[in-house]
Amino acid sequence: MGAKEELEQLNRIEQKLTKLITRYNQAQEALEKAQREIRHLELTVQQKEEEIKNFQNRENITKIVNTIAADATSATEIKLKINEYIREIDKCIAYLRD
Template structure:
């Protein structure tokens, strides 16, 4: 092979290698960005699951309260106390989520 052909092939290989290295760098940066986004989304999902769990507990408590006979004075006091507890728990959850 002639020197010119070897130089041409070497130049072509260097150019291709440079392109591959640039593409590799770009893909690594994209992977890092996607991993970070994945972590953020997992965190958001965990918060949402905790909120759903909290709401489910509130629904259960509300059902218990609604099942209590509302005719008696004791029942209304109990409902009031449970409502107060629910409000206090909501405040605590809100405070913890900040």
């Protein structure tokens, strides 16, 4: 094999290597994008689970209040007071997390 053929072969190897590096970089970028999307979706799921939990808590409060209260006015007052307590507890929990 002559010097010219060796040079051409080296050029082909270099071109293939350049393509491989480009593909590798593209794959890395796609992977990073997918990882960011996964983190975003995990946060969204966590927020939705918290919303569901809060909704279930409100529903349970309503059931408890309706069972305890004799009339609609009392039920509303009890519900408001319980919601106030829950907000205060949530603030305390958030404070403790920080």
